[in-house]
Amino acid sequence: MSERITLVDYLTLDDADEPHLVANECGTCGARYFGRRNACASCFGTDFAKVTVPSEGVVRSFTIVAQAAPGVPVPFVAAVVDCDGTRVRSNLINVDPDPEHVVLGMKVRLATYLVGTDASGTDAIGFGFEPM
Amino acid sequence: MASDDVWILGIRMTKFGKHPDKDSLDLGAEAAMAALADGGVTMRDMGVLAAGNLLGVSGYGQQLQKQIGQTGIPVYNVANACATGATALRTAIMAIKAGECDMGLAVGVEKLAGAGLLGAGGQAKKDADTWERSGRMGAVAPVDGRIGTDGMPGVFAQVGMEYGHKYGGATFELFARISEKNHAHSTLNPLATYTKRMSLDQIMNDVMIAYPNTRSMCSANCDGAAAAVVVSGEKLKTLGPDQRRRAVKVSASVLTSDPWQDGCQVLPDVNTLTRNAATQAYEAAGVSPSDRDLVELHDCFATAELVHYDNLQLCAPGEAVPFFESGAPWRDGSTPVNVSGGLESKGHPISATGIANIWEVCHHLRGEAGDRQIEGATVGLAHVIGLGSACGVHILERAAA
Numbered sequence: 336m337s338e339r340i341t342l343v344d345y346l347t348l349d350d351a352d353e354p355h356l357v358a359n360e361c362g363t364c365g366a367r368y369f370g371r372r373n374a375c376a377s378c379f380g381t382d383f384a385k386v387t388v389p390s391e392g393v394v395r396s397f398t399i400v401a402q403a404a405p406g407v408p409v410p411f412v413a414a415v416v417d418c419d420g421t422r423v424r425s426n427l428i429n430v431d432p433d434p435e436h437v438v439l440g441m442k443v444r445l446a447t448y449l450v451g452t453d454a455s456g457t458d459a460i461g462f463g464f465e466p467m
Numbered sequence: 468m469a470s471d472d473v474w475i476l477g478i479r480m481t482k483f484g485k486h487p488d489k490d491s492l493d494l495g496a497e498a499a500m501a502a503l504a505d506g507g508v509t510m511r512d513m514g515v516l517a518a519g520n521l522l523g524v525s526g527y528g529q530q531l532q533k534q535i536g537q538t539g540i541p542v543y544n545v546a547n548a549c550a551t552g553a554t555a556l557r558t559a560i561m562a563i564k565a566g567e568c569d570m571g572l573a574v575g576v577e578k579l580a581g582a583g584l585l586g587a588g589g590q591a592k593k594d595a596d597t598w599e600r601s602g603r604m605g606a607v608a609p610v611d612g613r614i615g616t617d618g619m620p621g622v623f624a625q626v627g628m629e630y631g632h633k634y635g636g637a638t639f640e641l642f643a644r645i646s647e648k649n650h651a652h653s654t655l656n657p658l659a660t661y662t663k664r665m666s667l668d669q670i671m672n673d674v675m676i677a678y679p680n681t682r683s684m685c686s687a688n689c690d691g692a693a694a695a696v697v698v699s700g701e702k703l704k705t706l707g708p709d710q711r712r713r714a715v716k717v718s719a720s721v722l723t724s725d726p727w728q729d730g731c732q733v734l735p736d737v738n739t740l741t742r743n744a745a746t747q748a749y750e751a752a753g754v755s756p757s758d759r760d761l762v763e764l765h766d767c768f769a770t771a772e773l774v775h776y777d778n779l780q781l782c783a784p785g786e787a788v789p790f791f792e793s794g795a796p797w798r799d800g801s802t803p804v805n806v807s808g809g810l811e812s813k814g815h816p817i818s819a820t821g822i823a824n825i826w827e828v829c830h831h832l833r834g835e836a837g838d839r840q841i842e843g844a845t846v847g848l849a850h851v852i853g854l855g856s857a858c859g860v861h862i863l864e865r866a867a868a
Contacts, residue, residue, distance in 0.1 A: 338599050339605055340600075341581065341607075342607055342608060342610065342613065342614070343573060343604040343605055343606045343607075343610065343614065344600060344604065344605025344606075345604065361567060366727070366729070366730060369604065369732075369733075370602075370603040370604045370605075371603045371605075373836055376727045376732070376809040377727040380611075380768070387603070391731065394627075394632075395632055396625040396628040396629035396632055396734060397625065397628055398616065398620075398624035398625050398628065398677045398680075399675075399677065399678035400612070400616050400618060400620075400621045400676055400677045400678075401674075401675040401676060401677060401678065402618075402620070402674075402675075402676050402677070402750075403612055403616065403618055403621075404592065404612070404617070405592075406593060406609075406612060407592070407611055407612030408593050408611075411612055411616075413615040413616040413621050413625065413630065414615070414625070415615075415625060415730070415734045422730035422733040422734070423733060424614055424615040424733045424734065425615060426612075426614065429708060432680075434639065434678060437650065439631060439632040440632060442695075448595060449474060450608060450613065451594060451596045451852070452594060453595070453598045454596045454597055455597055457597075457598055459598050459607050459608060459730065459795075461613055461614075462614075
């Protein structure tokens with residue numbers, strides 16, 4: 336099996352059967368962030384813990400992007416998914432990108448896909464949310 | 468006129484649109500010199516210059532001085548995304564309020580015709596030969612299009628759709644009807660980039676950019692400039708009767724950034740900072756939200772206009788859809804919104820926008836708006852938002868005399 340790397344460091348594949356997202360949670364106020372933090376934007380605290388983000392959620396908002404920057408394949412569905420209180424920026428995948436199939440409030444779950452393979456044969460694994 | 472008030476003495480916008488034969492200095496100079504002439508003053512009277520030009524030369528303010536008058540005054544080159552013009556104006560206002568000078572000039576200019584999609588970058592982003600983590604997300608490849616969208620039409624589409632998720636009723640057709648209103652309004656504005664009325668069918672069947680925003684529901688990239696001369700109340704008392712009569716009072720000048728909100732780093736929260744700015748502005752001006760005779764708000768996309776009805780408290784919380792359905796924001800409605808045609812048809816030369824919308828309000832308060840005059844207008848509000856975010860709200864009042 337080829338080597339794998341996740342598209343972003345907050346997507347985790349390895350320590351469990353199911354892939355999941357990991358947020359940085361402020362130890363003081365509980366605010367959650369994706370990506371490296373210097374301090375909490377809400378309370379200025381500097382203690383963070385890694386927490387697992389629920390992998391099921393509802394579509395809080397979306398758009399179907401038909402025109403994007405050069406090199407970005409279209410159409411795609413960009414969305415905000417509310418995972419039991421933690422909002423996640425994601426594409427919606429494994430769904431037809433049209434307003435008949437993508438609706439506000441629809442239930443979705445985390446899914447992964449192959450982004451591409453680099454020159455050394457390593458697969459980059461991305462994530463999206465798909466209809467349940 | 469109280470001594471510590473600040474007034475707009477002169478103000479002007481250029482025609483928005485394509486100006487292939489003019490560079491950013493030509494456009495800025497045209498607006499600045501026209502604003503000075505409108506106020507009956509010269510560069511010699513100015514104690515400060517604040518200038519915004521995001522995409523052009525660096526040190527734009529000093530470059531502009533070399534075309535219109537180098538008097539040695541302090542220059543502030545400001546940048547605050549789409550709120551740059553409002554920030555420039557507010558910088559000049561703050562200099563007056565601080566007592567550093569009694570008159571100042573603010574200029575915003577952009578050459579943007581044919582600029583394409585904003586926020587998405589102009590060059591193709593390619594994957595590297597070898598995956599290597601970089602940036603705060605530890606990404607091994609560009610994420611635009613893979614983890615959501617960086618493009619402005621899609622970001623603001625989600626802003627509008629999120630409102631629909633919370634309150635319902637925000638359909639594709641509703642957003643298109645907002646755009647229909649602004650395109651209809653633009654037919655009366657000779658300085659707008661586009662002055663064509665568009666039918667609902669034309670708008671909904673236009674090229675889709677980011678559902679539910681079609682091309683005609685997006686702000687128009689164009690060239691343009693706007694400039695304003697501001698003056699202290701004390702100084703205004705010494706000026707001529709025509710200058711005093713045409714002066715417009717800046718009853719509130721507010722700038723906010725986005726305070727932390729749950730999820731605000733996932734999808735920008737353009738609501739809280741706008742609501743905060745409006746609340747501060749109404750309080751500073753001593754007017755209630757129902758007092759305004761017209762509103763120019765930042766309809767960078769049709770989906771944005773809807774949420775700002777609510778954020779600017781033109782309606783009760785959650786009532787933006789019925790507010791629009793009632794006809795209120797049409798020019799003959801109870802709260803005319805974007806009678807200039809808005810960014811969707813007047814155009815959006817980024818740094819000019821935050822002064823051009825104030826020009827529009829002043830034009831009505833002075834009773835000089837001709838065919839599109841909102842009769843008897845005495846109080847108006849101008850709003851801009853720059854993603855990141857910065858929100859400027861100005862409340863303007865006609866001179867009492």
